Amino acid sequence: MAELKALVNASNGHSPMFSDKSSYQVPVNKEGAADKRNVGVAGPQSCELALDCIENKVAFGTVFDDHEEMNISVHGVPLKPGHVRVSVDGHIQPEASVPVPIPGEIEVVRQAVGSHVAWPRELIIYPTVAKKKKEVLQGQSKRKDELQKLQDDYRKMKLNKNVPKQYKVLYKHAAVFMKATGESIPIPCDSDVFGTEKIIYILHENVKALLEFDMIGQATISAYMA
Known part of the structure; x- marks a missing residue:
């Protein structure tokens, strides 16, 4: 802890x-x-x-x-x-x-x-160097396969009916790429807002909930206030 x-x-x-x-x-x-x-x-x-x-x-x-x-x-x-x-x-x-x-x-x-x-x-x-090179090549091949799968998932994904069409790309990016990679959207927050400097991280589920007009969480509300 x-x-x-x-x-x-x-x-x-x-x-x-x-x-x-x-x-x-x-x-x-x-x-x-x-x-x-x-x-x-x-x-x-x-x-x-x-x-x-x-x-x-x-x-x-x-x-x-x-x-x-x-x-x-x-x-x-x-x-x-x-x-x-x-x-x-x-x-x-x-x-x-x-x-x-x-x-x-x-x-x-x-x-x-x-x-x-x-x-x-x-x-x-x-x-050894030879083993490293082999592992690197295997890793590159694996990442290429994973990327191809993500691209296929992105193309095939259907939008939630509540998502506005103008946010289609953002929604699909969050639902597919952000979810798969663990990517987040960092939002700096200065000390004038909550009394201390911090960074608010918006996760894929926060983006999806917002664009689906679903219940939003603390991070989304804090980011809006900031």
Whole structure:
């Protein structure tokens, strides 16, 4: 709950959203050469997790290095420089200590399985380049298929009889694309309206309810007031 609250507060303007990408440097090995093992590609990636040195693998999981909003804190604790959020999917050395323990909850690797923890970037091992390329191509193909399906759904979708014709495109966009992607419409709200700066997020169901002349919710009313 503390972690969720931190993310909500960040998105509402109480604390800045930030990324350390601009200050990230490519790791170097003992000889001073760029270490390509730890340079990832966009999006969540499968990885192996090491402790103390790169050869000492203790777990495997998924790294979220490209997700700015997920790299603010883990379990309510701000991420330290050089660390990134990972989900631990399985253990290799179950009794090995995690690099950033949560006292009383997650102190060894077996306790971290199924959860998210902070891990030093330099101790994260990515798949080989060839495997990465294959995964990227598979991901592109999958996204293309998903996009084609969404386009087909958009064309076939029938309007609710209450929706004004001039809002046909907006309605179908909300009902198909916003719903499928989780997209929202952010509306900044300054402190003069509700006493604090925040961002109101209009979801697909809010758009649909409004255009169908159905019961509208708090977010829609707040956005109108703002």
